Amino acid sequence: MTFSKQQLKIALVSIFLLTAMPVFAKELHFSFTPYAGLEQSTFQEAYYYEDFSRYKDRQCSLLEWTQKLSYLAGIETRVKYKKLSFFIDLSTKLPGKCGSMMDSDYLENGMKFNYSISENHLNSAFDAQTGFSYEVDLPFMQITPSITASYSYISFSAKNGRGWYGDSSYTSDGKTHSWDSPYSHYFPDGKYHLAGVDYLNQTFYFMAGLELSKNFIKEWRTGLGFHFAPFTYSYTKDQHLGKNKNFYTEGYIYNYFGNMKFTFQNDFTISSLISINTRMELNLQLFTKGKTDKNGRPNQQQEGESYSAFKTKIGISFSL
Secondary structure (H helix, E strand, O other): OOOOHHHHHHHHHHHHHHHHHHHHHHHEEEEEEEEEEEEEEEEEEEEEOOOHHHHOOOEEEEEEEEEEEEEEEEEEEEEEEOOEEEEEEEEEEOOEEEEEEEEEEEOOOOOEEEEEEEEEEEEEEEEEEEEEEEOEEOOOOEEEEEEEEEEEEEEEEEEEEEEEEOOOOOOOOOOOOOOOOOOOEEEOOOOOOEOOEEEEEEEEEEEEEEEEEEEEEOOEEEEEEEEEEEEEEEEEEEEEEOOOOEEEEEEEEEEOOOEEEEEEEEEEEOOOOEEEEEEEEEEEEEEEEEEEEEOOEEEEEEEEEEEEEEEEEEEEEEEO
């Protein structure tokens, strides 16, 4: 009985895999960590006057959406071979009232003449992260560089708005005044109400980072991390819901090296299979200008965006 070269190759590869698998399996570890937490954040959008020659960098409108302690839940799955780890982290937030939506309008001279505030309601949110990390042991600490790809989606609705309008169309003397002037008009006034601005944001970025950690005792490891994104892309959509001025704008932001994250983590080992993890994150996306569309058509008006968030969470890690 003779064997072809292809059959011999298959047999040799099979023998190698069967021999190597027990050795490989000893170094391969799986873990999954369900977690819960809280998040507080602010999204800011600024719009500028279109006449750049006369009003360069002069802001005509500022929109802000705040989250105050939204509840989040997620799960992280990690596969580790020796010092190299691959992970996937998925999370979502609990819908509901979460903060405020604020809308401010400015004249060319910088005076704020309209100001409104609405309840901000979280409709839905989803975050996904995946990446690699590698542990480097030093005599006094451990250094863990990492590379991560992240995607986030969030949607808000503005409800029950109220505001003070100093526009000459609404003031008691027919002149334009500051929003807090006694001549300004307050809404709702029994006849009209304020509808506010709904918001949608999708952001994608790559992030590189470094974490420094140390075991003070065998069961407790603590670490500090710094991460930055060489590139961040954000898409936003604002839906203005006024009865006479119902329109939407879309923003496109390309941010280079303006997105950073600071982390603080503690791991408490309960047994060889279970540990408790706590983590705090501060994420800052610096103000960056971009292009806009209005009602699906290119718009000459410039906009700028910034984002800040603080997140804290606790999870239980199960190792297999």
